[in-house]
Amino acid sequence: MRPFANGLLFSDLxxxxxxxxxxxxxxxxxxxxxxxxxxxxxxxxLGEAAARCRIRSSIRDEVQRLVADExxxxxxxxxxQRAEVAFPLTD
Numbered sequence: 605m606r607p608f609a610n611g612l613l614f615s616d617l618x619x620x621x622x623x624x625x626x627x628x629x630x631x632x633x634x635x636x637x638x639x640x641x642x643x644x645x646x647x648x649x650l651g652e653a654a655a656r657c658r659i660r661s662s663i664r665d666e667v668q669r670l671v672a673d674e675x676x677x678x679x680x681x682x683x684x685q686r687a688e689v690a691f692p693l694t695d
Contacts, residue, residue: 631649
């Protein structure tokens with residue numbers, strides 16, 4: 605992913621999509637000012653989106669791996685200690 609000349613990534617320009625059209629136009633304008641074509645800007649945005657998906661996927665895989673692991677003695681002790689100091693659950 606190539607950042608713009610000002611160091612921003614395309615995703616920095618569109619943090620949330622509440623006003624999608626104006627954000628896309630602004631990001632596209634910045635991309636053009638940086639010398640990118642619309643096609644290059646779209647490729648950049650897609651590349652950044654794919655990178656975010658890969659990160660989320662790797663985090664999800666790591667969590668699933670940790671859940672599947674058998675707890676060690678140390679993990680059991682830590683869980684017991686946390687349970688002793690935790691606030692009681694209320695309905």
